[in-house]
Amino acid sequence: MSESKTVVIGVCGGIAVYKALDVISRLKKQNVNVHVIMTKSATEFVTPLSFQSLSQNMVVTDMFAEPKAWEIQHISLAKKADVMAIIPATANIIGKVANGIADDMLSTTIMATHAKVIFAPAMNTNMYNNPIVQSNISKLKEFGYDFICPASGRLACGDVGDGKLQETDIIAEQILSALNSNKDLQGKKVLVTAGPTISKIDPVRYITNGSSGKTGYAIAKEARDRGAKVTLISGPTNLKKPVGIEVINIETNEEMHESVMKHFDDSDIVVKSAAVADYKIKCYSNEKIKKNDGALNLEFIRDNDILKELGSLKKNQILVGFAAESHNLIENAKGKLDKKNLDYIVANNITESGAGFRCDTNKVSIIKRDKTVIPLEVMTKKKVAEKLFDIINEDIK
Numbered sequence: 001m002s003e004s005k006t007v008v009i010g011v012c013g014g015i016a017v018y019k020a021l022d023v024i025s026r027l028k029k030q031n032v033n034v035h036v037i038m039t040k041s042a043t044e045f046v047t048p049l050s051f052q053s054l055s056q057n058m059v060v061t062d063m064f065a066e067p068k069a070w071e072i073q074h075i076s077l078a079k080k081a082d083v084m085a086i087i088p089a090t091a092n093i094i095g096k097v098a099n100g101i102a103d104d105m106l107s108t109t110i111m112a113t114h115a116k117v118i119f120a121p122a123m124n125t126n127m128y129n130n131p132i133v134q135s136n137i138s139k140l141k142e143f144g145y146d147f148i149c150p151a152s153g154r155l156a157c158g159d160v161g162d163g164k165l166q167e168t169d170i171i172a173e174q175i176l177s178a179l180n181s182n183k184d185l186q187g188k189k190v191l192v193t194a195g196p197t198i199s200k201i202d203p204v205r206y207i208t209n210g211s212s213g214k215t216g217y218a219i220a221k222e223a224r225d226r227g228a229k230v231t232l233i234s235g236p237t238n239l240k241k242p243v244g245i246e247v248i249n250i251e252t253n254e255e256m257h258e259s260v261m262k263h264f265d266d267s268d269i270v271v272k273s274a275a276v277a278d279y280k281i282k283c284y285s286n287e288k289i290k291k292n293d294g295a296l297n298l299e300f301i302r303d304n305d306i307l308k309e310l311g312s313l314k315k316n317q318i319l320v321g322f323a324a325e326s327h328n329l330i331e332n333a334k335g336k337l338d339k340k341n342l343d344y345i346v347a348n349n350i351t352e353s354g355a356g357f358r359c360d361t362n363k364v365s366i367i368k369r370d371k372t373v374i375p376l377e378v379m380t381k382k383k384v385a386e387k388l389f390d391i392i393n394e395d396i397k
């Protein structure tokens with residue numbers, strides 16, 4: 001995050017309280033300024049010192065404590081917050097806010113802020129499913145408060161069911177997404193493809209490529225954060241399903257083809273960053289191929305060129321392709337741009353250091369339809385996604 005934003009974390013007295021520390025650590029790594037308010041109950045579980053050390057700010061626990069500077073704390077934090085997140089949110093705080101009770105620093109700050117407030121509830125399953133709690137949650141949602149749905153699983157009390165605090169990386173991702181105030185893709189439908197596809201040889205063997213899907217996932221998340229409705233069609237990856245994005249999992253070129261064609265007409269921007277196999281096995285063996293002493297020869301035939309097909313079907317969609325090349329990068333990418341009727345092509349030389357499939361950074365050039373080449377430095381895949389949409393939005397204007 002380039003310019004530093006402020007998140008106020010409200011910590012309540014639940015058994016999952018220690019997990020809020022991990023969320024704070026994740027936010028700090030993204031250069032977010034964090035302030036913490038702990039309820040009195042929360043301090044029974046963990047001392048403010050841990051939160052103070054991680055957030056690098058004084059932790060507020062008492063509404064009537066002598067202020068360090070002449071500012072009214074609950075108002076000053078309420079104003080400072082770009083986003084407030086309540087982690088873990090107890091049944092108690094949910095009930096208090098839903099009913100207008102402001103009797104401590106946290107409930108008062110929530111009441112006083114204009115920032116987006118996100119609750120991450122965690123409690124015993126019976127508590128969570130209690131109609132009073134559910135009714136309070138519905139009421140708060142109607143008032144515009146956001147909730148991060150708890151996970152299901154074995155709870156601290158031994159019960160199994162809903163009410164487990166959602167995973168900390170998902171909570172952090174949702175907070176970071178809410179911090180993005182640039183909503184220049186609001187109302188747009190963005191279709192992104194990511195990861196590799198596989199070409200099956202027999203029931204247990206297949207060939208694939210080294211795509212990690214990181215670029216496509218970063219693009220999908222950036223579009224979501226800018227307000228777009230995003231569909232991500234993903235080949236097999238080790239990446240977590242991003243929140244707030246419709247993810248369709250596929251394996252083969254054929255499945256990718258079918259899914260992309262289904263969504264193409266309804267999309268405004270289509271970013272094809274998946275490394276889709278160009279070839280497939282000519283004769284798939286229904287039975288596992290037996291090992292023998294000689295060589296095994298496999299014949300491959302061309303598979304669907306999905307990008308080219310989209311280029312020929314394109315109406316008003318903005319179509320972005322990728323070119324991963326090991327030589328004559330710009331020349332080959334410009335050729336592909338023309339041949340496939342693209343609006344932009346993101347060209348990367350997979351042999352350069354800091355670029356390529358598995359790493360978190362990339363070094364790309366973005367080439368426009370008029371052949372303008374915009375070379376970018378080595379940067380994170382998230383930054384590449386930001387630059388891509390900056391360029392597209394500038395051109396749309």
Ligand SMILES: Cc1cc2nc3c(=O)[nH]c(=O)nc-3n(C[C@H](O)[C@H](O)[C@H](O)COP(=O)(O)O)c2cc1C
Binds near residue numbers: 011014039089122
């Ligand atoms: C060991 C222990 C664990 C608790 N865990 C939770 C919990 O996970 N969720 C919850 O809503 N309440 C939990 N409670 C109850 C809250 O601490 C209690 O409702 C308290 O008033 C919450 O205050 P606060 O919302 O101001 O933090 C727990 C209580 C104890 C003693």
